[in-house]
Amino acid sequence: MSKTTPKSLDLFADKFESGLLDQISLLGQIKRYKANQVLIDFGMHVQNIPLLLSGSIKVIREDQNGRELFLYFLGGGDTCAMSLTCCMNHKRSEIKAIVEEDAEVIMIPLPYMDEWMKYPSWRQYVFASYNERFEEMLQAVDSLAFMKLDERLMNYLLDCKQSSGDFSIIKTHQEIANDLNTSRVVISRLLKKLEQEDKIELHRNKIEIL
Incomplete structure (x- = not known):
């Protein structure tokens, strides 16, 4: 981890008042994650509130049979509401947050979530x-x-495009199938159909939205 600096908080400058930015700079720690690293896992005790500076994070839920369901993406400036809920209720995590694109995250220790409620x-x-x-x-x-x-x-x-800000999506058909809880064969067929409708272009392990 590295110390948060005022420069690293530029993304939040229009969100938070100066006193809160000073607190985040003083108490927050920046952590860097590589793609495919797990930020939050099922059953984990969440000890820090993540504020995403850059990159992209995918949040998924798991059913009783262990099947995973994609919920949403997080991008720069976001935090994970599900992790906030776990922090507030001192519950184990019911979601998994996986880094999609290399990410920088400010980690805020849990006790400050309530304390900072004094800031509008x-x-x-x-x-x-x-x-x-x-x-x-x-x-x-x-x-x-x-x-x-x-x-x-x-x-x-x-959603992938909006999260990454890029019209090119670097994913295999199997990865997409896993997120949508279906088979690779079905996804490949549907992607081909979308390409025929001139909505996307297919490349090797890359999909370009037109």
Whole structure:
């Protein structure tokens, strides 16, 4: 870990008041993760609140049979509302957060989450994070209940693009199949269909959104 500096907080300068930025600079620690590293795992006691500076993180849930379901992506400036919930209730994590693209994260020790509620901008940030993640989880439920798989796949690709800010998505068909809880053969067929509809271009281990 390395110490947080005022420069590293530029992303949050328009979110938090100066007093809170000073506190984050004083108490936060920057940790760097490589792609595919696990930031938060199922059953983990969450001791720190993650504030994402750069990169992309995928959040998934696991059912009773061990099957994983993609919930949402986190990008720069985000935090994980599910980890906030675990922190507040002193519960073990019910989600897994996996680094999609190399990430820099500010780790805030758990006790300061409540203490910083005296800052209006922190309260607003926490509540806004809950609301955004809740909306994304509702979309995940809706897609399972009401969307056909090709629609879910296109939404997933658009989520990847929005999270990374890049129209090129570096993923194998099997990785996508795992996230959408289906088979690689089905995903390959649907991706080919989307390519025929001029929505994407397929390359080796890369998908470009048109």
